[in-house]
Amino acid sequence: MAAVLAWMKGSTLLRHLVLLVLGVVLVIVLTDQLQEYQFIHLGILGAYICAAAGLTVLVGLNGQISLGHAALMAIGAYTVALIQNHFTDQNVTGLWVLPICLLAGAFVTAVAGAVIGVAAARLRGPYLAGATLTLGVALPPITSHFTSLFNGDQGLSASIQSPPTSLGYNFSFQHWQAWIGLFCALVVLFFLANLNRSAVGRHMRAVRDDEIAAALCGLSVPRIQITTFAVSSATAGLGGGVLAVMLGARPGAFDLVLSLTLLLAVVIGGLGSLTGAVIGSVIVVYLATFITDRVSGLGLSASSTQNLTNNLPSAVFGLLLIIVMLALPGGAQGLLRRLLALIPRRTTQPTGGQK
Amino acid sequence: MTITNKGRLGATCALAVTAALVLSACSSSGGGGAAVNTPGVTADSILLGTTQPLTGPAAPGYSKISAAMNAYFKFANESGGVNGRKITLKVEDDGYNPATTVTKTNDLVLKDNVFAMVGALGTPTHTAVLDFLKQNKVPDLFVSSGSRSWNQASKYPDTFGWQPDYTVEGKVLGDYIKKTFAGKTVCSFGQGDDFGTDGAQGVELTLGAGSLKTKQTYTPTNQNVGPQIGALKAAGCQVVTLFTVPGFTALALGTAAQLKYGPQWVISNVGSDITTLTGFLKDATTPLLEGVVTDSYIPIPSDTSNSWITLFQMVNTKYNNNVPFDGNVEYGMAMAYTTLQVLQAAGKNLTRQSLLAAVEKGGLTGPGLVPFRFSSTDHSGYAGTQVVIVKGGVATPTGSIYTTDDGSGALTEYSTPQPQAPTNGLPQ
Numbered sequence: 001m002a003a004v005l006a007w008m009k010g011s012t013l014l015r016h017l018v019l020l021v022l023g024v025v026l027v028i029v030l031t032d033q034l035q036e037y038q039f040i041h042l043g044i045l046g047a048y049i050c051a052a053a054g055l056t057v058l059v060g061l062n063g064q065i066s067l068g069h070a071a072l073m074a075i076g077a078y079t080v081a082l083i084q085n086h087f088t089d090q091n092v093t094g095l096w097v098l099p100i101c102l103l104a105g106a107f108v109t110a111v112a113g114a115v116i117g118v119a120a121a122r123l124r125g126p127y128l129a130g131a132t133l134t135l136g137v138a139l140p141p142i143t144s145h146f147t148s149l150f151n152g153d154q155g156l157s158a159s160i161q162s163p164p165t166s167l168g169y170n171f172s173f174q175h176w177q178a179w180i181g182l183f184c185a186l187v188v189l190f191f192l193a194n195l196n197r198s199a200v201g202r203h204m205r206a207v208r209d210d211e212i213a214a215a216l217c218g219l220s221v222p223r224i225q226i227t228t229f230a231v232s233s234a235t236a237g238l239g240g241g242v243l244a245v246m247l248g249a250r251p252g253a254f255d256l257v258l259s260l261t262l263l264l265a266v267v268i269g270g271l272g273s274l275t276g277a278v279i280g281s282v283i284v285v286y287l288a289t290f291i292t293d294r295v296s297g298l299g300l301s302a303s304s305t306q307n308l309t310n311n312l313p314s315a316v317f318g319l320l321l322i323i324v325m326l327a328l329p330g331g332a333q334g335l336l337r338r339l340l341a342l343i344p345r346r347t348t349q350p351t352g353g354q355k
Numbered sequence: 356m357t358i359t360n361k362g363r364l365g366a367t368c369a370l371a372v373t374a375a376l377v378l379s380a381c382s383s384s385g386g387g388g389a390a391v392n393t394p395g396v397t398a399d400s401i402l403l404g405t406t407q408p409l410t411g412p413a414a415p416g417y418s419k420i421s422a423a424m425n426a427y428f429k430f431a432n433e434s435g436g437v438n439g440r441k442i443t444l445k446v447e448d449d450g451y452n453p454a455t456t457v458t459k460t461n462d463l464v465l466k467d468n469v470f471a472m473v474g475a476l477g478t479p480t481h482t483a484v485l486d487f488l489k490q491n492k493v494p495d496l497f498v499s500s501g502s503r504s505w506n507q508a509s510k511y512p513d514t515f516g517w518q519p520d521y522t523v524e525g526k527v528l529g530d531y532i533k534k535t536f537a538g539k540t541v542c543s544f545g546q547g548d549d550f551g552t553d554g555a556q557g558v559e560l561t562l563g564a565g566s567l568k569t570k571q572t573y574t575p576t577n578q579n580v581g582p583q584i585g586a587l588k589a590a591g592c593q594v595v596t597l598f599t600v601p602g603f604t605a606l607a608l609g610t611a612a613q614l615k616y617g618p619q620w621v622i623s624n625v626g627s628d629i630t631t632l633t634g635f636l637k638d639a640t641t642p643l644l645e646g647v648v649t650d651s652y653i654p655i656p657s658d659t660s661n662s663w664i665t666l667f668q669m670v671n672t673k674y675n676n677n678v679p680f681d682g683n684v685e686y687g688m689a690m691a692y693t694t695l696q697v698l699q700a701a702g703k704n705l706t707r708q709s710l711l712a713a714v715e716k717g718g719l720t721g722p723g724l725v726p727f728r729f730s731s732t733d734h735s736g737y738a739g740t741q742v743v744i745v746k747g748g749v750a751t752p753t754g755s756i757y758t759t760d761d762g763s764g765a766l767t768e769y770s771t772p773q774p775q776a777p778t779n780g781l782p783q
Contacts, residue, residue, distance in 0.1 A: 035465070036465040037461055037462055037464075037465030037466035040457070040458060040461045041458070044458070141574070141576070141577060144547055144574035144576075144577065147572070151548070152479075152547040152548050152574055153453070153547065153548060153574045153575055153576060154453060154479035154482055154548040154549070155453055155454075155479075155483070157482075157483060157486065173490060174461070247453075247454040247457045247458070247483075248453065248454070248457065248483055250452075250453045250454045250483065251576070252453060252454050252455070252576065253452070253454030302422070306409060306448065309448075310410060310448075
């Protein structure tokens with residue numbers, strides 16, 4: 001047993017694989033306890049985690065910024081919806097269809113992200129923020145100019161197949177959607193966690209910390225920046241694809257608010273931390289619902305309830321962001337680490353010895 | 356910001372996901388609690404659900420509809436409700452954003468366990484949830500939109516329209532254009548989804564295929580209609596049909612006035628409510644609407660000699676905070692009345708099947724000028740409509756009331772007089 005643990009400690013890939021399997025088991029066990037209506041929200045959470053994890057790598061590990069991640073998600077969503085519906089029209093069915101569509105969504109978005117990354121690698125700070133913001137604002141409305149392909153504001157529903165019958169008669173479509181979303185999120189986390197520990201991850205951080213020093217070490221700064229942008233886009237594309245599975249590919253879902261929400265999730269969670277991206281996504285997906293549920297429970301008049309449910313979540317998010325920036329620069333993940341450090345534990349290092 | 360202690364990274368990730376799942380599991384305990392056999396129905400209550408644009412581009416005007424429905428249900432509840440059951444309508448705001456409609460409808464059906472959806476508003480929004488409602492076998496009554504999508508009895512057996520579909524409206528308006536504006540260049544401006552498409556198609560069914568010189572469209576999220584109105588002007592359009600929500604009717608009329616372009620406007624019922632348009636156009640309303648042609652399938656709201664209007668105005672005063680009585684308030688109350696009718700007809704032993712059977716049985720009369728077409732094969736709503744002309748800021752019905760189908764069928768005059776409103780305001 002000890003040998004196995006030691007071996008796991010030595011191999012990052014293996015350790016992450018074990019965690020991936022644990023995550024999958026956890027999702028299967030826990031979703032079994034939930035009520036039907038929660039599945040779609042879990043699926044959406046999965047989509048947010050995919051995109052936020054990629055964004056935190058871009059912003060926190062590579063020092064670039066994107067205010068247009070929702071547009072990248074839209075690319076993934078429309079790719080998935082178009083390919084999936086094409087398969088359905090051709091009567092091509094099978095368990096492999098959806099993974100292929102999702103992979104295609106991630107791939108197409110990665111290509112788009114690489115192209116944008118070329119421009120991004122030449123821009124710094126506010127100019128990069130401005131450029132990606134423009135992308136985020138300009139891209140989704142394109143769907144209403146090519147109505148015959150994208151179906152305007154109505155958007156496209158992705159005709160996802162029912163869950164395989166082997167999962168049982170009572171296994172609902174919503175349950176299946178939640179699985180798709182959360183499994184995609186786990187795969188993204190697994191992939192990014194490994195990338196983070198690899199040479200590429202170290203290069204990303206080197207470029208973030210000091211571009212000139214990184215260049216002097218023989219690293220190609222633009223190449224690393226473009227690669228990071230493409231990787232981040234791929235996960236955003238996958239997140240968009242997952243969102244297409246839940247909500248359909250609809251321009252209204254990929255507005256500027258989503259881009260800013262993702263950035264909010266990443267900052268609140270702790271920049272550069274995958275755990276933080278997960279925590280941040282949970283907060284942005286569930287806090288609004290939590291607040292609106294509490295407001296409805298207050299028994300106020302219909303118009304006051306309406307005003308509060310429309311405006312209170314934004315106000316709370318804004319306040320939360322200010323508090324996090326002032327008090328917890330490391331975000332929720334930083335706080336978690338500080339709390340964990342308070343717990344006294346047996347140290348594995350030799351104690352009290354003389355060197 | 357350097358990341359240390361990677362070993363715990365994955366573990367904390369897993370922990371966070373667990374926390375999320377547990378958190379949402381805990382928050383669920385409040386929901387549910389409905390009767391075991393029929394969701395949303397108990398011995399003394401019925402829970403209905405609807406999604407409405409209380410905010411967003413379609414909110415002006417339309418946000419009054421659900422309040423009016425609720426007011427009418429409150430009025431009915433005070434008289435004992437339907438078959439001893441009081442009705443509650445849970446309204447969810449989707450901001451006219453189809454993606455939001457999906458999550459809100461999910462929660463209404465799976466969390467709140469509504470018995471049926473009633474009057475969910477919007478073509479692009481409701482199209483997004485048709486499959487979900489079908490899957491969950493939720494009666495989907497009286498969608499507040501005239502898209503023909505609701506009339507697919509074999510594909511969506513649980514979904515029913517209510518208002519005349521846009522094709523029927525387009526045919527009746529097209530017939531008026533043919534008779535009154537013969538020889539003029541006709542064009543269309545419509546919402547870039549089934550709403551605009553179905554309407555323009557209806558107009559072409561009476562005027563002939565290809566008779567619309569140009570078809571311009573807008574998307575509800577883009578308020579700049581300058582290019583489209585400019586294109587209509589450049590094409591020399593003398594008559595323009597509008598299949599637009601009220602906000603975009605106002606934008607079209609206002610933008611055209613700025614461009615010194617004054618065609619004959621022919622506007623779908625859903626985008627022509629004068630009170631709603633006054634909210635946008637203020638003092639310019641009366642001059643801009645002068646001579647506008649539109650249509651109505653329920654009495655016009657200013658007709659106080661009509662027994663239905665008097666009834667609805669009474670309910671509006673007592674139960675709806677006496678908000679300005681307009682076409683939206685009337686629409687909501689008329690739809691609530693139809694809902695009460697079918698709930699009544701479904702009987703004491705209310706199930707989803709008995710409700711659907713009651714709608715499909717047909718024979719409903721009420722505030723409409725024309726009958727409903729409901730049958731086991733036809734799920735579209737009112738069968739026709741009547742042309743209305745606006746003069747001096749006042750709408751006046753004109754000519755015959757016509758019924759027709761959404762295909763190439765001819766227009767038929769409908770002369771059966773409208774039934775009087777019941778004195779107690781409740782279906783017998």
